[in-house]
Amino acid sequence: VATAPCAPRGALIVFEGIDRCGKSTQSNMLVNTLRSRRVNVEHWRFPDRSTKIGQKIDDYLHNGVQQDDTAVHLLFTANRFEKRNEMLRLLAGGTTLVLDRYSYSGVAYTAAKGVPHLDSEYCRSVEVGLPAADLVVFMAMPPEQAAARGGFGAERYEKLDFQRKVAQQYEALKDSHWLTLDATLQPELIHQQVMGAALPMVENAARGAPLGR
Numbered sequence: 001v002a003t004a005p006c007a008p009r010g011a012l013i014v015f016e017g018i019d020r021c022g023k024s025t026q027s028n029m030l031v032n033t034l035r036s037r038r039v040n041v042e043h044w045r046f047p048d049r050s051t052k053i054g055q056k057i058d059d060y061l062h063n064g065v066q067q068d069d070t071a072v073h074l075l076f077t078a079n080r081f082e083k084r085n086e087m088l089r090l091l092a093g094g095t096t097l098v099l100d101r102y103s104y105s106g107v108a109y110t111a112a113k114g115v116p117h118l119d120s121e122y123c124r125s126v127e128v129g130l131p132a133a134d135l136v137v138f139m140a141m142p143p144e145q146a147a148a149r150g151g152f153g154a155e156r157y158e159k160l161d162f163q164r165k166v167a168q169q170y171e172a173l174k175d176s177h178w179l180t181l182d183a184t185l186q187p188e189l190i191h192q193q194v195m196g197a198a199l200p201m202v203e204n205a206a207r208g209a210p211l212g213r
């Protein structure tokens, strides 16, 4: 007995990686190319600093406001959940979402702090209920190289020893939905690899492949 196909929907594609690895450039290139192929697509980033919760996160990242680590972690998570309904609505309406960071950043950055009760298991548990990505593009770059890029150090987490710990946490998160790319390659070469993985996901979603949880 064939199962009923799900309704067509948009794909959820996430870019992850340490700070200054080139996520913004690649996610922009993906969105532009998908648009040129008439794919209905929106480009978001997390944290979304435009909301009230996002402004608190921005204060913490940028203005050096001190905050309890658990409280901050839950602000980042709340910032994703406050966008959950809109994400589900857009995906169900056939819009593909390209996200610059998502729950995986939540786990990797907070677990990298080494606070005993904020381990990766706890960090994963508070993300339960958010839609799962169809594809995670992980942009792998040696932390030393990212740290040498312009602007590094402007925000709280941009310290080389911390970025090394974040990279280790990401390694432990990889699963079958991840595509790991060499972020030190030329942008156009990376983009071709991203497209090769993203297009099939957009097509699967349009055919009604179910959204993960």
Ligand code: DGP
Binding pocket: 019, 046, 047, 061, 072, 073, 076, 077, 100, 101, 102, 105, 106, 107, 109, 110, 155, 157, 158
């Ligand atoms: P960005 O705007 O992509 O540069 O992200 C801001 C910083 O916040 C970056 O260092 C990664 C970090 N970050 C993103 N999401 C989370 C999260 O959920 N938890 C924590 N602790 N940090 C996060």
Ligand code: NA
Binding pocket: 019, 020, 155
């Ligand atoms: Na950053």
Ligand code: NA
Binding pocket: 045, 046, 047, 100, 101
């Ligand atoms: Na972000």
